[in-house]
Amino acid sequence: MKTLIKCGTVVLEDEVILGDVLIEDGKIVRIEEKINDVVDRVIDAEGKIVLPGGIDGHTHFNLHVGSNVTSDDFTTGTIAAAFGGNTAIVDHMGFGPKGCDLHHQAGVYHGYADGKCVIDYGFHGVVQEVDADILEEMASMADDGHPSFKIYLTYDYKVEDAEALKVMKRLKDVGGITTVHCENDAAINYLRRKFVGEGKCAPKYHALSRPESCENESVLRMITLAEAAGDAPLYIVHVSSARSAQLIKEARARGQHVFGETCPQYLFLDETSYELPGDEGLKYIMSPPLRDKSNQEKLWNYIKDGTLQVVATDHCTFNYHGSKELGRDNFTLCPNGGPGVETRVPLVFSEGVAKGRINLVKFARIISTNPARLFGLYPKKGALRPGSDADIMLIDPHKEVTITKSLLHENVDYTPYEGFKVTGWPVMTMVRGQVVVENGKLMQEPGYGEFQKRGRIDMSKLQGEF
Ligand code: URP
Ligand code: ZN
Ligand code: ZN
Numbered sequence: 045m046k047t048l049i050k051c052g053t054v055v056l057e058d059e060v061i062l063g064d065v066l067i068e069d070g071k072i073v074r075i076e077e078k079i080n081d082v083v084d085r086v087i088d089a090e091g092k093i094v095l096p097g098g099i100d101g102h103t104h105f106n107l108h109v110g111s112n113v114t115s116d117d118f119t120t121g122t123i124a125a126a127f128g129g130n131t132a133i134v135d136h137m138g139f140g141p142k143g144c145d146l147h148h149q150a151g152v153y154h155g156y157a158d159g160k161c162v163i164d165y166g167f168h169g170v171v172q173e174v175d176a177d178i179l180e181e182m183a184s185m186a187d188d189g190h191p192s193f194k195i196y197l198t199y200d201y202k203v204e205d206a207e208a209l210k211v212m213k214r215l216k217d218v219g220g221i222t223t224v225h226c227e228n229d230a231a232i233n234y235l236r237r238k239f240v241g242e243g244k245c246a247p248k249y250h251a252l253s254r255p256e257s258c259e260n261e262s263v264l265r266m267i268t269l270a271e272a273a274g275d276a277p278l279y280i281v282h283v284s285s286a287r288s289a290q291l292i293k294e295a296r297a298r299g300q301h302v303f304g305e306t307c308p309q310y311l312f313l314d315e316t317s318y319e320l321p322g323d324e325g326l327k328y329i330m331s332p333p334l335r336d337k338s339n340q341e342k343l344w345n346y347i348k349d350g351t352l353q354v355v356a357t358d359h360c361t362f363n364y365h366g367s368k369e370l371g372r373d374n375f376t377l378c379p380n381g382g383p384g385v386e387t388r389v390p391l392v393f394s395e396g397v398a399k400g401r402i403n404l405v406k407f408a409r410i411i412s413t414n415p416a417r418l419f420g421l422y423p424k425k426g427a428l429r430p431g432s433d434a435d436i437m438l439i440d441p442h443k444e445v446t447i448t449k450s451l452l453h454e455n456v457d458y459t460p461y462e463g464f465k466v467t468g469w470p471v472m473t474m475v476r477g478q479v480v481v482e483n484g485k486l487m488q489e490p491g492y493g494e495f496q497k498r499g500r501i502d503m504s505k506l507q508g509e510f
Contacts, residue, residue, distance in 0.1 A: 045069060047087065051063075053092070061075075096432075102358050114381070121133070168223060197262045209269045251318050259284060270302060280305065303510075318333075331380045353414040364457050
């Protein structure tokens with residue numbers, strides 16, 4: 045099967061050309077200004093932007109947290125992702141039963157996802173206890189295609205500093221990468237108890253109990269431990285604060301392999317949402333919380349200068365009705381997380397490219413190429429180049445859309461971006477040469493998406509410009 049995408053604005057790794065993309069048997073074969081081969085299908089991309097498909101490296105589908113389960117599973121989540129221009133996701137495994145080994149959750153997640161996805165997928169491992177066996181097991185997890193792991197510095201299975209250091213060192217040795225949720229657990233718990241004890245239970249106290257200082261402290265602590273581990277590669281998820289980004293910038297300037305991810309919620313929403321009338325503020329309870337608006341433009345600057353390499357979503361959906369509303373009388377009872385997998389690409393395109401903050405090459409990097417590089421998917425995925433999977437999205441740069449819940453496919457009863465006006469919208473998503481979404485229609489069945497056995501991470505290739 046041969047497909048030709050004709051006359052598009054094609055975003056390559058270092059330049060943008062007007063041209064054609066030839067696809068054969070799921071792979072990109074050639075990208076040239078004019079290709080005249082006889083093909084099975086021609087896709088007219090005139091006036092459209094042809095980009096590597098979005099890769100959301102931070103989702104939580106089918107996540108079980110206490111008695112709550114996220115409303116998006118791997119079917120609804122990947123469908124929403126596909127409508128949002130994504131061709132792959134890497135989901136974070138949730139915690140398993142106490143004492144379970146690393147492969148336990150890998151098995152559980154294969155059970156959740158295999159045969160259920162419409163786009164390609166992988167899983168980040170989760171480290172909940174650290175001992176010699178767990179550290180040993182990381183090598184076989186990497187062999188199985190899971191070279192990245194998340195550690196949490198708060199929540200039930202928070203890891204202590206010595207454990208974090210051991211994990212970082214071991215992952216460096218096995219060609220893996222440590223991703224970390226940075227918040228100071230002791231300070232947060234103290235503040236939460238204090239506020240609740242004083243009857244201060246409204247959503248804004250969620251933010252006040254998890255101040256920027258708590259994030260900044262633990263970002264610096266993890267950077268310090270990564271250095272002590274012999275410059276172990278470290279990826280800081282959901283950076284919400286400009287001060288945290290500055291710490292990453294300084295570590296990178298010293299030559300450390302530290303990387304940072306921010307999310308649309310920290311670029312486009314701010315802490316005033318917690319004071320919305322009624323219980324609306326509950327919809328924005330996530331960790332880290334939304335911050336003061338002054339962080340937003342600074343985070344954009346850290347994206348521009350390469351300090352933050354990735355914009356992912358942390359998509360973690362709990363319905364307002366039945367789940368989020370559990371926090372009505374006490375914010376600590378509200379499950380944490382929010383939607384975003386379908387709106388990431390259009391929001392970042394509109395606010396980033398259409399508003400002139402970043403160019404198309406940078407857009408492709410933060411949305412696709414960089415997560416592919418950092419998580420072992422590149423060059424199979426994450427770039428338009430001969431030999432790569434034909435994972436492609438087409439954006440109509442002129443399409444104006446007002447985001448509203450009913451337009452989206454996310455299986456959740458609200459969007460935090462209700463009423464946001466965007467310019468530019470993904471109009472086609474293709475995975476391995478097959479169209480998954482076209483003109484607002486889903487073209488593949490669940491099960492089309494394939495598990496991606498990700499490769500080990502070669503630190504020597506994580507140099508230079510991002
Ligand atoms: O509030 C959030 N972010 N929930 C998802 C879990 C996490 O910390 O990433
Ligand atoms: Zn987290
Ligand atoms: Zn997360």
